[in-house]
Amino acid sequence: MQKLIDLPCNIKPGDPVKVILHKIKDYLVTFIPEARYEDDIYARAANLQAVKSALEGGYGIGSVLIDSNGKIIISAHNSQIQEHRSYLHAEITLLTNFEESRLAKKYMNIYVYKPGLTVFSSAEPCPMCFIRINTTGADTKYCTPGPDDGMVSRIDYLPSSWKEMAMKRNVSIGDCSPVMQKISHLLFYSFLLDNRGPR
Numbered sequence: 001m002q003k004l005i006d007l008p009c010n011i012k013p014g015d016p017v018k019v020i021l022h023k024i025k026d027y028l029v030t031f032i033p034e035a036r037y038e039d040d041i042y043a044r045a046a047n048l049q050a051v052k053s054a055l056e057g058g059y060g061i062g063s064v065l066i067d068s069n070g071k072i073i074i075s076a077h078n079s080q081i082q083e084h085r086s087y088l089h090a091e092i093t094l095l096t097n098f099e100e101s102r103l104a105k106k107y108m109n110i111y112v113y114k115p116g117l118t119v120f121s122s123a124e125p126c127p128m129c130f131i132r133i134n135t136t137g138a139d140t141k142y143c144t145p146g147p148d149d150g151m152v153s154r155i156d157y158l159p160s161s162w163k164e165m166a167m168k169r170n171v172s173i174g175d176c177s178p179v180m181q182k183i184s185h186l187l188f189y190s191f192l193l194d195n196r197g198p199r
């Protein structure tokens with residue numbers, strides 16, 4: 001709770017979960033990224049997706065797909081709880097919605113993406129999502145490390161052919177401000193505020 005109060009979002013002790021999340025959302029909506037953190041524009045967009053999920057009662061993780069010009073072409077959030085589906089992590093939904101959209105024709109070659117696309121997530125992708133992203137040929141960036149489940153920092157544990165494929169992509173933590181990193185981290189753990197999720 002103290003970490004939430006320390007955010008520049010005017011969160012007070014005793015604020016209900018919904019109020020906390022709305023205060024974070026309001027902060028993100030008016031947040032103006034500084035030029036010195038070149039990925040904050042994507043961190044803000046991914047965090048807005050994360051807080052959207054959290055406000056729906058889901059897990060606070062969001063993701064955006066960026067084209068080679070730096071434009072966000074599609075966004076998604078985790079919806080496992082909302083949709084009662086085990087696989088609906090933010091990145092999986094992002095990539096599935098993208099592949100099923102009209103954008104696919106322009107940006108895809110059979111099932112692989114044309115070079116220059118980047119998946120930017122609020123938190124480091126898990127093993128399932130990291131493998132899916134690598135299979136598409138997209139690069140991977142994220143705002144905050146996944147302390148328990150992040151696969152990028154555990155890339156050496158992949159089978160050799162999967163590791164080889166992953167190493168062909170640009171895979172890195174984004175250039176994000178401390179406040180965006182803190183919000184990503186706290187939204188990732190926002191399920192602890194009310195113990196949402198399966199028992």
Ligand SMILES: [Zn+2]
Binds near residue numbers: 089091125126127129
């Ligand atoms: Zn995942």
